[in-house]
Amino acid sequence: MTSDERRPLRVRARGVAKTYGAIRALADVDFDLYPGEVMALLGENGAGKSTFVKTLAGLVDPDEGEIEIDGRPTVLYPSARSQEAGIVVVHQEFGSIRALSVAENLYLGQIRTGTVWRRKDLRAHALPLLARVGLDHLDPDTLVEKLSVAECQLLEIARALSRDAKVVIFDEPTAALSDHEIERVLEIIRQLAAEGRSIIYVTHRLPEVFRLADRVTVFRNGHSSAPVPIGELDVAGVVTMMLGRELSSVYPERDTMTDEPVLQVTDLLVPGLKAPVGFTVRRGEILGLTGQIGSGSNAVCRGLAGMVPVLTGSVTVDGVALDVRSRRAGIARGVAFCSDDRKVDGMFEERTVSENLSSPWISRVARLTVVSRRRERQRTSAIASSFAIDKRRLGTQVGMLSGGNQQKVVLGKWLGTEPRVLLVEEPTRGVDVGARAEVYQRLRALCADGLAIVVASSDSAEVLGLCDTVASFYHGRLQSIRPASEWTEHDLTVEVMHTEVSA
Ligand SMILES: Nc1ncnc2c1ncn2[C@@H]1O[C@H](COP(=O)(O)OP(=O)(O)OP(=O)(O)O)[C@@H](O)[C@H]1O
Ligand SMILES: [Mg+2]
Missing domain, CATH: 3.40.50.300 (P-loop containing nucleotide triphosphate hydrolases)
Structure with missing residues (x-):
């Protein structure tokens, strides 16, 4: 008893x-x-x-x-x-x-x-x-x-x-x-x-x-x-x-931002926004877009990715105009996009981890439509190790993986394209604390390699811990855009929820 x-x-x-x-x-x-x-x-x-x-x-x-x-x-x-x-x-x-x-x-x-x-x-x-x-x-x-x-x-x-x-x-x-x-x-x-x-x-x-x-x-x-x-x-x-071990810090040092503009957005209007927005993301910078669901932060990210129709505005990458009406043009110009709905446009459930990881760039290692299996394996295995994806699971169907491991595959998939600009929605949804720290390190390492990154996230702690610059959205409008160091969690909550400010 x-x-x-x-x-x-x-x-x-x-x-x-x-x-x-x-x-x-x-x-x-x-x-x-x-x-x-x-x-x-x-x-x-x-x-x-x-x-x-x-x-x-x-x-x-x-x-x-x-x-x-x-x-x-x-x-x-x-x-x-x-x-x-x-x-x-x-x-x-x-x-x-x-x-x-x-x-x-x-x-x-x-x-x-x-x-x-x-x-x-x-x-x-x-x-x-x-x-x-x-x-x-x-x-x-x-x-x-x-x-x-x-x-x-x-x-x-x-x-x-x-x-x-x-x-x-x-x-x-x-x-x-x-x-x-x-x-x-x-x-x-x-x-x-x-x-x-x-x-x-x-x-x-x-x-x-x-x-x-x-x-x-x-x-x-x-x-x-x-x-x-x-x-x-x-x-x-x-x-x-x-x-089974201690975790010292979740967020990496912010030491990669330069003065060199990569992504320049001017007067961009997309469905879901009530007023046009403009901002610049520099080489090595992570810009966080945050707000409640439907506030416009994700709409901007999707507009830049060519996933939703852009109504007005212009976008340049490294000074050259980007056709934001087409996802294909974005991919060709090195704009990678990781969606928050991996079931819809991020992932092929019936395909293996390896096939998912290689899907965006497989044509580059294929000559005359014959895929070089060895090169595909080398590359997928490199991506897998940088995202802590278990290599024994490369041949497993992605649909069989746990939820958090699916998320890691979706992120790893786009990073294999060697992009210049990375747009990510909710990068750590469902990802455990240990792997989350790995994802943040990896994003920062990409910045060190010269990427400009835009993260749309509704997790304010993540936005403040990870990003160099934070833009807050409310009801379809960009409220303010400031260095992360100038925000406190309290300020940010007030801005995105309008709890103390009347509309
Ligand atoms: N139908 C299945 N076929 C093969 N393997 C499976 C299946 N369902 C689960 N697994 C495996 O069992 C293990 C446990 O998975 P489970 O989904 O329970 O993890 P979890 O704790 O919920 O993880 P997460 O936090 O990522 O959601 C994983 O290795 C997973 O790949
Ligand atoms: Mg689970």
Whole structure:
């Protein structure tokens, strides 16, 4: 008898194991969860968090192990059984069906066979759920494919809320969200826990963990730690548990900026902006564009990449005019772009890591359409090592990688093109703290090689820590652009959220 047995556990897992070929995704995982508690699941990319969560969701059939729900041994595979046991998951990958409307997707979470729903009923069902997650501005008849990544993620949460659940699992729910929306998600989670539901919260964002979690379980190489009460931990302690080593500093020195202009943007107007913007990015400089979702920061990045129509304005690279209406022209002039929606335009899921890494430049190592496999291998392997991508996984389909490792592949892919200008949206979404430090180092090293970099990011700590210059956006307007050293986190929050300034 342990002291824990006085309180009934909601979830008790013992010895859960799952192997994919040679990869041990889960090895002998034990896990405890009480009613009404928020448990954070932490760990490096590929540590096994999503696989464990999918085991509870009935999406993965474990090779070994037992799971009890409310004291009763329960088989959770396939997912219908997990749902019956009262487990609901908000996935890291979006589960909504893009070709259906918002209201239809919310209805899918509610399937009751034999009931016929009319469109009016669908809307009436959708509206309160949308309001709860702050999507009341959306028409429920909007197709999901029209939504931004952040809106999809909030819709996913609304879908989970539409079911009555004992256990609600969030797998990186805020990775795509900005501060304002994160607050709302944290509030929803607190409310769910206060109602007596058990919450499992998977994230790479440690500040959220300290604000939300009661206890923490750390995954490492498929193994789980014993749960630790949050009060017994600090950030350094959590990072050491995750990485098995200390991490001294996350952000590299800012010592690469020159006076030489590379990217010059004049009076640029793109859809999503209410007024034209202009700025210069110098060789060796990282410019951060930041703001809430829809503020215009990402629109500028996409306009420069030739991904959205540019209405007016001119852009030069190294003094030569760039045709921003064409992505192809951008690529030819050395303008690389890493999108924040890797599922749509960053990555080929069915292709291998190696094929993804080489896809932007494969034509250059191909002579008379015969690809030099040796040169391709040399180059992909060099990129893989600079992004800490496991070389044993070069032949694996990218869709099989963990979320954070997919992000590293997308970044590595464009850097193999040896660009002059790099445009990146949300460079470390879903990337663990250790690998995040590597990504920042790598971006700074590229600056040292003479690149000019534009980062669009809604993570204000990242923008202030990484960039030389920071431009803030609000409601389609550039608010101000200043050296990062002149900003404090407080100033920046005020500017991008307009919490103290009236519009
Ligand atoms: N269907 C699959 N086929 C093959 N390998 C898989 C599959 N699913 C997961 N894996 C592997 O299992 C390991 C654990 O992956 P998992 O997605 O659980 O990691 P994670 O902790 O969620 O990482 P991240 O923080 O990047 O999301 C990884 O090595 C991954 O590549
Ligand atoms: Mg994951």
